[in-house]
Amino acid sequence: MNYQTFQPHPDLSALVKFYWTLEVPFDPNNQKQKIIPDGCIEMTFNLEDKIKRYVSEKDYIIHPNSMVMGQRTKSYFIEPLGNVNSFAICFYPYGFANFICTPLENLVDVETPIESLFGEIPAKELEQKMLQAANTQERIEIIETFLLNKLNLNKTIENLVKTTVDTLLATNGSTSINQILKNDLSKRRQLERNFKKQIGISPKQLGKVLRLQTALKMLLNDKESLTNIAYESEYFDQAHFIKDFKEFIGTTPKEFIGNENMALSTLFYK
Numbered sequence: 001m002n003y004q005t006f007q008p009h010p011d012l013s014a015l016v017k018f019y020w021t022l023e024v025p026f027d028p029n030n031q032k033q034k035i036i037p038d039g040c041i042e043m044t045f046n047l048e049d050k051i052k053r054y055v056s057e058k059d060y061i062i063h064p065n066s067m068v069m070g071q072r073t074k075s076y077f078i079e080p081l082g083n084v085n086s087f088a089i090c091f092y093p094y095g096f097a098n099f100i101c102t103p104l105e106n107l108v109d110v111e112t113p114i115e116s117l118f119g120e121i122p123a124k125e126l127e128q129k130m131l132q133a134a135n136t137q138e139r140i141e142i143i144e145t146f147l148l149n150k151l152n153l154n155k156t157i158e159n160l161v162k163t164t165v166d167t168l169l170a171t172n173g174s175t176s177i178n179q180i181l182k183n184d185l186s187k188r189r190q191l192e193r194n195f196k197k198q199i200g201i202s203p204k205q206l207g208k209v210l211r212l213q214t215a216l217k218m219l220l221n222d223k224e225s226l227t228n229i230a231y232e233s234e235y236f237d238q239a240h241f242i243k244d245f246k247e248f249i250g251t252t253p254k255e256f257i258g259n260e261n262m263a264l265s266t267l268f269y270k
Contacts, residue, residue: 049082
């Protein structure tokens with residue numbers, strides 16, 4: 001697997017976290033891979049063979065070649081049908097809402113073809129340019145031109161939503177929503193409504209995902225004990241950490257390490 005990341009233009013750096021590419025030669029012995037929620041929305045271009053996502057143990061759907069994957073509330077398995085050559089834009093939680101008018105709660109846990117969001121003709125033109133580009137740098141230039149043009153046509157994120165996301169990102173999801181709102185419960189309903197529209201999920205869900213991401217990176221990189229990881233990630237205790245881990249990933253932390261089905265996620269987060 002060849003996975004690389006690239007930084008966006010400064011004019012987009014507040015909205016786009018990074019670009020990534022993934023190349024995986026086809027091998028009939030490759031295992032299906034589990035994708036884990038990360039709190040981000042991604043626009044992906046599949047430049048070679050098809051990829052399928054499992055919706056049950058045996059049933060699956062085929063990914064669109066060009067799509068947006070909204071916020072994820074659960075893990076899922078994918079499996080390539082041939083060579084993988086993908087280019088993707090990883091948006092910060094409030095990033096993608098600046099480019100479309102569709103409520104982001106409509107995109108949760110589904111793959112949405114880009115023509116459904118940007119129109120058939122602009123989407124097809126963009127897809128062809130990305131396919132015909134000579135290299136990654138050219139693809140970055142193409143997508144940044146597209147995004148900057150779209151950014152000028154849409155309104156920006158509601159301030160309370162942005163403040164909440166910024167706080168959750170800065171504290172790795174460990175700050176409670178009541179603390180962020182300074183116990184002003186009159187703002188809670190407004191925040192929940194706008195958050196789902198502009199982020200896709202609730203503030204509490206995003207906080208849980210971000211805190212899990214912190215613990216997962218520690219698990220992969222630091223080799224600390226589960227007790228220390230739980231403590232440093234500000235879980236109530238180890239049992240609370242394991243419960244959240246199983247909820248989002250479907251395995252215990254110990255089962256995750258060295259699991260062939262987790263190789264891609266390990267590559268992403270290590």
